[in-house]
Amino acid sequence: MLSVPQPELVTPGEGDIHDQVARALADEAAERSRLFEELGLQLTPQRIFDDFAEDLGRGSGFLYAFVNLISPDGQHFAGLYQPPPGAGYPVMDRGMRLDHGWCPHVVHRRRSLPLHNVHAAPQFSGNPVVDAAGITSYYGAPLIHESGTCLGTVCIADPEPRQLSDSLKLRDQVAAQRDTVMRAITTGAHRR
Known part of the structure; x- marks a missing residue:
């Protein structure tokens, strides 16, 4: 299992983007927790979400795909x-700290984040996931409940950079799967 750096090794600086994202996530934490309970969402692995992630990973050709639920305690890969x-690639744990990866930024932004090459955007290049897992490309879309609360993300990640010209297609593919996941959540398909 891949273990990302421990808290004492990665500490966001005063006023940096991680602090801004953390504050925004904290502002919505109570409503997000209430919705998790109301919708019956568990912060644990669920077969239906694994299936959605597998469909997205295989369909996009990315090595990693996630349905990621965000709580005050971190990211939870349902x-x-x-x-x-x-297979020669890092094996991910089922969770991650909020100051790792790019999903917390997607939740904060409330819109898709297409990164064909994370090194092309300095604010996203310096990330523990780049160092620990070698991730170079990332595409994420927010799971926004009809109430307006963002529950988490659907995303793909890979050690290989992608062509900028493929970004729209990949962004739309992730967004389409996000819509499928959100329908499953709102109809209770994950409870069956």
Whole structure:
């Protein structure tokens, strides 16, 4: 399992983008928690979300795909698709700190974040996930409930950069799967 750096190794600076994102996530935490309970969403792996992640990973050709629910305690990968152990790629845990990766930024922005090459955007290049897992490309879309509260994200990530010309297609593919996941959440399909 891939372990990202411990808290004492990665500490966001005063007023940096991670602090801004953390404050925004904290502002909505109570409503997000209430909705998780109301919708019956567990912050644990769920087969239906694993299936959605696998469909997205296979369909996009990305090594990693996630259905990621955000809580005050961190990111929770309710759905995860990744290479099997021993395939020569890092194996991800089922969660991550809020100051790791790009999903918290998607939740804060409330819109998709297409990063064909994270190194092309300095504010996203310096990230523990780049160092720990070698992730270079990321596409994420927010899971926004009809109340306006963002529950988390659907995203894909890969160690290989993508062509900028593929960004629209990949962004739309992630957004389409996000819509499918959101329908499953609002209709209670994850409870069956």
